[in-house]
Amino acid sequence: xxxxxxxxxxxxxxxxxxxxxxxxxxxxxxxxxxxxxxxxxxxxxxxxxxxxxxxxxxxxxxxxxxxxxxxxxxxxxxxxxxxxxxxxxxxxxxxxxxxxxxxxxxxxxxxxxxxxxxxxxxxxxxxxxxxxxxxxxxxxxxxxxxxxxxxxxxxxxxxxxxxxxxxxxxxxxxxxxxxxxxxxxxxxxxxxxxxxxxxxxxxxxxxxxxxxxxxxxxxxxxxxxxxxxxxxxxxxxxxxxxxxxxxxxxxxxxxxxxxxxxxxxxxxxxxxxxxxxxxxxxxxxxxxxxxxxxxxxxxxxxxxxxxxxxxxxxxxxxxxxxxxxxxxxxxxxxxxxxxxxxxxxxxxxxxxxxxxxxxxxxxxxxxxxxxxxxxxxxxxxxxxxxxxxxxxxxxxxxxxxxxxxxxxxxxxxxxxxxxxxxxxxxxxx
Amino acid sequence: xxxxxxxxxxxxxxxxxxxxxxxxxxxxxxxxxxxxxxxxxxxxxxxxxxxxxxxxxxxxxxxxxxxxxxxxxxxxxxxxxxxxxxxxxxxxxxxxxxxxxxxxxxxxxxxxxxxxxxxxxxxxxxxxxxxxxxxxxxxxxxxxxxxxxxxxxxxxxxxxxxxxxxxxxxxxxxxxxxxxxxxxxxxxxxxxxxxxxxxxxxxxxxxxxxxxxxxxxxxxxxxxxxxxxxxxxxxxxxxxxxxxxxxxxxxxxxxxxxxxxxxxxxxxxxxxxxxxxxxxxxxxxxxxxxxxxxxxxxxxxxxxxxxxxxxxxxxxxxxxxxxxxxxxxxxxxxxxxxxxxxxxxxxxxxxxxxxxxxxxxxxxxxxxxxxxxxxxxxxxxxxxxxxxxxxxxxxxxxxxxxxxxxxxxxxxxxxxxxxxxxxxxxxxx
Numbered sequence: 001x002x003x004x005x006x007x008x009x010x011x012x013x014x015x016x017x018x019x020x021x022x023x024x025x026x027x028x029x030x031x032x033x034x035x036x037x038x039x040x041x042x043x044x045x046x047x048x049x050x051x052x053x054x055x056x057x058x059x060x061x062x063x064x065x066x067x068x069x070x071x072x073x074x075x076x077x078x079x080x081x082x083x084x085x086x087x088x089x090x091x092x093x094x095x096x097x098x099x100x101x102x103x104x105x106x107x108x109x110x111x112x113x114x115x116x117x118x119x120x121x122x123x124x125x126x127x128x129x130x131x132x133x134x135x136x137x138x139x140x141x142x143x144x145x146x147x148x149x150x151x152x153x154x155x156x157x158x159x160x161x162x163x164x165x166x167x168x169x170x171x172x173x174x175x176x177x178x179x180x181x182x183x184x185x186x187x188x189x190x191x192x193x194x195x196x197x198x199x200x201x202x203x204x205x206x207x208x209x210x211x212x213x214x215x216x217x218x219x220x221x222x223x224x225x226x227x228x229x230x231x232x233x234x235x236x237x238x239x240x241x242x243x244x245x246x247x248x249x250x251x252x253x254x255x256x257x258x259x260x261x262x263x264x265x266x267x268x269x270x271x272x273x274x275x276x277x278x279x280x281x282x283x284x285x286x287x288x289x290x291x292x293x294x295x296x297x298x299x300x301x302x303x304x305x306x307x308x309x310x311x312x313x314x315x316x317x318x319x320x321x322x323x324x325x326x327x328x329x330x331x332x333x334x335x336x337x338x339x340x341x342x343x344x345x346x347x348x349x350x351x352x353x354x355x356x357x358x359x360x361x362x363x364x365x366x367x368x369x370x371x372x373x374x375x376x377x378x379x380x381x382x383x384x385x386x387x388x389x390x391x392x393x394x395x396x397x398x399x400x401x402x403x404x405x406x407x408x409x410x411x412x413x414x415x416x417x418x419x420x421x422x423x424x425x426x427x428x429x
Numbered sequence: 430x431x432x433x434x435x436x437x438x439x440x441x442x443x444x445x446x447x448x449x450x451x452x453x454x455x456x457x458x459x460x461x462x463x464x465x466x467x468x469x470x471x472x473x474x475x476x477x478x479x480x481x482x483x484x485x486x487x488x489x490x491x492x493x494x495x496x497x498x499x500x501x502x503x504x505x506x507x508x509x510x511x512x513x514x515x516x517x518x519x520x521x522x523x524x525x526x527x528x529x530x531x532x533x534x535x536x537x538x539x540x541x542x543x544x545x546x547x548x549x550x551x552x553x554x555x556x557x558x559x560x561x562x563x564x565x566x567x568x569x570x571x572x573x574x575x576x577x578x579x580x581x582x583x584x585x586x587x588x589x590x591x592x593x594x595x596x597x598x599x600x601x602x603x604x605x606x607x608x609x610x611x612x613x614x615x616x617x618x619x620x621x622x623x624x625x626x627x628x629x630x631x632x633x634x635x636x637x638x639x640x641x642x643x644x645x646x647x648x649x650x651x652x653x654x655x656x657x658x659x660x661x662x663x664x665x666x667x668x669x670x671x672x673x674x675x676x677x678x679x680x681x682x683x684x685x686x687x688x689x690x691x692x693x694x695x696x697x698x699x700x701x702x703x704x705x706x707x708x709x710x711x712x713x714x715x716x717x718x719x720x721x722x723x724x725x726x727x728x729x730x731x732x733x734x735x736x737x738x739x740x741x742x743x744x745x746x747x748x749x750x751x752x753x754x755x756x757x758x759x760x761x762x763x764x765x766x767x768x769x770x771x772x773x774x775x776x777x778x779x780x781x782x783x784x785x786x787x788x789x790x791x792x793x794x795x796x797x798x799x800x801x802x803x804x805x806x807x808x809x810x811x812x813x814x815x816x817x818x819x820x821x822x823x824x825x826x827x828x829x830x831x832x833x834x835x836x837x838x839x840x841x842x843x844x845x846x847x848x849x850x851x852x853x854x855x856x857x858x
Contacts, residue, residue, distance in 0.1 A: 022732030030487065033797060106797075114819055125800075127830055206654075210830050225635075231660060231831045252853040259855035345458065352550060367848045368462060368535075371554075379547060379851030388544055388856065389847070401556055401639050401844045402660045403832040415830045418818070419796050424681040426688035427817065 013193065017201045020156055023186035024129040028154035030184050032126050036103040038181045038320030043099040043146055046177030050142065053173060054088050060146060060169035061138065068162050080409050081136045083160055091142040091170070094393055098146045101392045104411045105152045119421040124414045126152030128210035131202050132395075133158045133224060135216035138166035144213070145174050145188040151413035154187050156209065160216075161194035185330040203228040212397055213408070233404055233412075234394045237323045238268030238351040240381040243340045243366070245357035246277040252378060253356050257288050259380040260354065262295055266325045268397055269352050269374075269384030273320060273330040274341045278304070281333045285309060292329060310403040320347040337362050341369045348372060351399050352384035356425050373406040374400060442622065446630040449585055450637030452615035452778065453558045459613050461555050465532040467610045469523075471573055472528040475606030478519040479571065482602060483517050489598035490567065497591050509565045510591055520599070522569040522824055527575045529822045534581045534842045539694050548850040553843045556638035562587045562653060564645035567595035574603050574617040577821065577825050579844035583616050587631060589645075591625035641682040642824055642837070662833050662841075664825045666752045667697030668778040669810045672769045672795070673713050674786035675706040681807060682785050686717050688809040689783065691724055695754045698781050698803075698813030698827055702749060702759040702832030704769045706824070707733070710762045712737060721758060727779035730760040749776040766791050770798045780828050781813035802828060802835040 031039075050057065051131040063081040068081055114120065130153045134140040141306055148155035159167040170191045178185050191198050193405040198343050199373055203212060213233050214224040242260045245254045260271035281304060288300055289309045299305070300319050301312035313329065319330040320343070334340045336352045344353050354376035355366040374384050386394025386407030394407045404412035460468075479486065490512040497510055536553040543549065549579050559582045563569040570586055577584035588596040600619045607614050620627050632641060635658045640663050644655040650663050661826050671689045673682045689700035705713055710733060718728055718738045728734070730741035742762065748759040750770070763769045783805035786796040792806040803813050815823025815836030823836045833841035 029800070032800065089660045094606065112819065114817070118812065118817075120818060128800075225658065229654065231829065249853070255853065255855050263856055263858060363850075367850075371461065371557075372460070373848065374847045374849060376849040377851060379541075379849060379854040380856050382856040383851075383854070385851065385856075388543070388547075389549060390541065400537065407846055408848050415834055417801065418835050420803060420805040420808060420812065421792075421796075422806060424678070425808040425810040425812070426684050426685065426812075427692055427809050429692060 004105060009199065013195065013197060016414070017191070017198060017205065020189050020191065021129070021205045024154040024156050024189060025208045026183040027186040028126065028128050031149070031152045031154055031187055032105070034152065038183055039103070039149055039152070040099040042149060042177040042181035042183050042244060043095045044177070045180045046142070046146070047095040049173035049176050050088055050092040050095070053169070053320055057083055057088055057166065057169045058085075058114050060165040061111040063165040064138075064163055065402060073162065077136055077162070081138065081166070083138060083166055087139065087245060091139050094143055097144045098150050098393050098410070101150060101410055104149070104414050109416055116425050116427055117423065118322065122416050123163070123361075123413075123419050125417050127413055127415050129154045129156065129208055130159070130413065131156045131205070131209045131212045131230065133199055133202065133212065133214045133216070133220065135160040136162045137215075138163040138170060140215055141170040141190070142165040142174065143393060144215070145171070146397050147393055147410055147413060149187055151410045153413055154189075154190065154214060155201065156189050156429045158191040158198060159194070164194050180364050194351070195245060200227060206230050215396055229381065231395075231403070232400070232409055233398045234400065235268055236398070237349045237401045238270070238271065238384075238399075239270060239321065239347065239349040239351040240271050240384070241273050241275055241344050241348055242271045242381060243275040243339075243353070243355045244277065244280065244288070245337065245355055245362055246279045246283045247357060247359040247362065248280065248284060248356040249358055250287065251285060253284050254288050254291055255396070256354070256356050257296070258291050260382055261292060261329050263382050265327050267382065269382045270325065271329070271331065271354070271381045272322065272324055273347070275332055275334050276342075276345060278333050278335055281305070281308060289331070296327055296428055298328045300328065302333060305331045323349070337365060340368060344370050344372070349399060352376065352381045352395065354379060354381050373397070431791060433522070439626065442625050443630060444474070444618070444626065445622075446634065448550040449618050449620065450558070452633045453583040453585050453618060454637045456613040456615040457555065458774060460578070460581045460583060460616055463581065467612055468581070469528040469580055471578060471606040471612050473608035474609045475571070475575070475603045476524040478657045479517055479521040479524070480607050481601065482598070485510060486517055486595065486598045487514075489594040492594040493567075493592055503673035505568060505587055506565055506591070510567065510595070512567060512595055516568065517841045520568050523572055524575045527839070529821050530579060530839055532579070533843050538688050538845060539755070548855055549696045550848045551845050551846050553840075554846050556842055558585065558586065558637055560634070560638045560641045560659065562628055562631065562641065562643045562645070562649065564589040564632070564649060565591045566644075567592040567604060567725060569644055570619070571603065572595040572600040572822060573824055574600070576788060576822055576839055576842060578616055578756050580839045583618075585618050585620065585631065585830065587620040587627060593623050597657050601684050602656070618689070621637065625730060628652075629656060632659060644825055660825050660832070661829070662825075662837055663829065664697055665828045666751065666778045667699070667780040667813075667826070667828075668702065668764050669698060669700050669754050669780055670702045670773045670777055670782045671700045671810060672702070672705055672763075672773070672782070672784045673706065673709065673717070674766060674769070674784055674788060674791050675708045676784040676788040676791065677709065677713060678787055679713060682713050684718055685783065685809050687720050687724070687784050689811055690721060690757065690758050692809070692811050694756050694772050696713065696811065700753065700758070700783070700810045700813045701751065701753055702776070703763065704761055704763050704772060706769075707764055710734070710737060714760070718760070725756055726758055727757040729757065732763040733855065734760045738817055752778070760801065766794060770795060773799050773801070779827065781805065781810045783808065783810050802826070
């Protein structure tokens with residue numbers, strides 16, 4: 001009997017998910033040609049409701065926080081889950097900022113005329129239906145829903161069970177905004193169960209979902225990559241490097257390395273490995289590492305590094321492949337530009353890598369040959385961010401190579417079509 | 430014992446495929462910064478060798494043709510497999526035309542300056558390693574290998590067993606070209622076995638292969654979509670429509686419909702369903718259908734169509750969803766623009782769809798609301814082709830929505846990276 005009941009539940013969930021997919025597809029069709037004013041109004045009205053309903057949001061969040069404490073979640077997890085007035089205001093402001101961004105839909109990216117008189121244009125259009133799978137941060141509900149809406153996409157949000165009540169309260173504000181703006185309420189839907197099975201079902205809905213955007217830890221992303229029948233835009237990991245070239249300016253080397261590691265060690269653009277040319281290791285490493293050690297950063301170095309800075313622990317091969325997301329820095333001495341590039345292309349995650357040098361030619365070679373989404377000369381890797389790039393809000397940094405590489409903002413949530421205008425042309429045999 | 434031998438074979442094949450992947454990744458690293466002159470030289474030298482070795486190519490093809498006849502392959506399959514002097518010359522000319530195309534690698538797509546002085550550029554770079562899985566057409570070996578090379582990608586070609594000898598002979602010419610030009614021979618590799626297991630292995634090699642391009646029938650494409658751990662650029666099917674609006678010019682209606690169906694009924698851009706407005710069905714259909722019937726095209730129509738043209742057979746719901754790739758046309762009467770758009774978005778494959786009308790406003794609404802890779806006003810759907818778009822050679826028409834939608838030429842076989850130039854900037858807290 002238990003098996004039968006479970007089977008009935010599965011069929012019920014499957015039918016529910018399929019219905020969500022159909023509603024999303026229908027909403028996407030309407031959103032694709034919705035005027036900018038309606039989309040922006042929905043965003044602003046949702047922001048207003050987030051502010052108005054602050055106390056309800058905090059109450060919903062308290063339910064989630066209580067349950068999370070009961071389950072003994074870590075302090076970091078609890079912090080990610082927590083809402084307060086400041087965070088609610090930031091979400092509301094985020095939606096208003098999305099409303100202020102230009103509408104990408106309908107932009108003509110190129111236009112040309114063929115010898116036979118055909119006029120061909122490449123025009124930006126929405127992706128369609130975006131499935132977003134995330135974990136404990138409730139603000140993703142507003143950020144991702146808002147970005148998808150602005151780009152003319154319908155969103156299916158599947159948040160984590162920890163943030164269920166918080167996300168549902170935020171989602172209600174988005175739906176209110178849509179309703180007031182006369183847009184389909186199914187433009188932003190939330191999967192009403194937090195069952196893991198729902199994720200598996202969503203990843204197979206290739207007829208109604210056009211792209212999957214997972215936001216979360218490595219195990220979630222790997223599961224999505226392994227199971228998805230739908231194209232995935234994801235951020236797998238950020239093993240970012242800062243490379244101090246033999247012609248690095250010492251002051252820049254100290255400031256950039258410190259910022260790249262310590263500004264916020266837990267973000268994907270934080271530097272995880274420092275490379276330094278052998279010829280300048282003796283002079284550059286002492287001030288660079290001293291500053292880090294003073295601030296409480298652990299250093300894991302190769303033999304040369306440990307000779308120069310005895311407080312460094314021994315690094316293993318594993319350290320070159322590790323995304324610490326913490327106040328730990330792996331440090332390795334290399335024999336020049338070529339070895340630095342080879343190290344980054346071998347051990348890195350093709351996310352963001354920087355060179356510090358006053359040698360323009362070396363910099364240009366680094367920028368050309370390092371195979372990463374973002375390559376940087378003389379600046380901190382922590383600039384890897386849609387906002388810092390001037391793209392407005394982002395849904396994440398994509399580490400895949402196709403479609404959207406780097407920050408995924410409103411423009412990256414669109415695709416294009418070719419519009420061909422003729423006056424009776426037929427194709428010759 | 431048989432089981433153990435098979436297991437040993439599988440492990441051997443797995444090791445072989447992994448080695449191919451590693452060599453491809455290494456070759457891709459070199460190709461990514463190879464100068465245009467070297468890539469173009471390799472293409473031209475390969476073309477020269479195709480011409481010089483025509484008799485060897487024909488002999489290799491004769492082996493494949495004999496085996497195919499022995500296995501009782503269809504006439505259409507034999508025609509796809511067959512090489513002759515004209516087809517070999519076309520392959521050689523194709524490689525030379527790819528050499529003449531501009532090199533996309535290094536193109537700066539955009540550049541902007543941030544208030545903090547950071548200069549950000551978006552620069553075109555190769556995709557990396559492209560896996561191409563194809564069936565019986567041996568010319569794909571040259572076309573796909575050449576396009577990948579021009580875009581700076583390494584290619585792993587996995588052809589069908591039917592064309593094994595032909596493809597191997599063509600591949601040898603490509604490798605000779607690479608060698609003469611001083612480029613890595615592993616830039617274009619061929620999987621040396623035609624085992625189906627090799628396809629399964631290739632689709633899991635996400636560490637060394639960046640994108641999969643399948644070329645072939647629906648069952649191959651569906652298998653690739655279902656199994657691939659790697660992003661896929663593919664052409665699933667082309668259920669293309671021509672819609673005769675109530676303000677269609679009758680002469681254009683006849684000429685465009687005839688060309689869209691009959692020029693080459695077997696290509697993906699061929700129209701499969703004709704839609705016509707009820708108000709003009711009585712006047713437009715007789716001349717449009719008469720021309721098609723005279724040329725031997727079968728018509729499958731709804732009730733109204735069959736009343737107007739008694740030679741039409743009855744269409745079923747299934748016909749609206751069928752890609753005939755043959756001299757068969759489904760014909761349906763609709764109640765105006767909105768119903769036409771709804772039919773296309775429901776039954777079509779989002780490939781290429783055309784409207785015939787003198788009403789500019791109706792045309793613009795059609796172009797905006799039909800959700801297809803290519804939308805056309807007053808011209809034949811058979812223009813859906815990279816060459817006709819002015820892109821040069823193409824590897825196919827992608828029906829997915831991400832990255833490359835529509836014709837996949839050299840540019841679509843690239844991605845981009847962000848190059849950030851600073852002078853010491855660190856990110857404020």
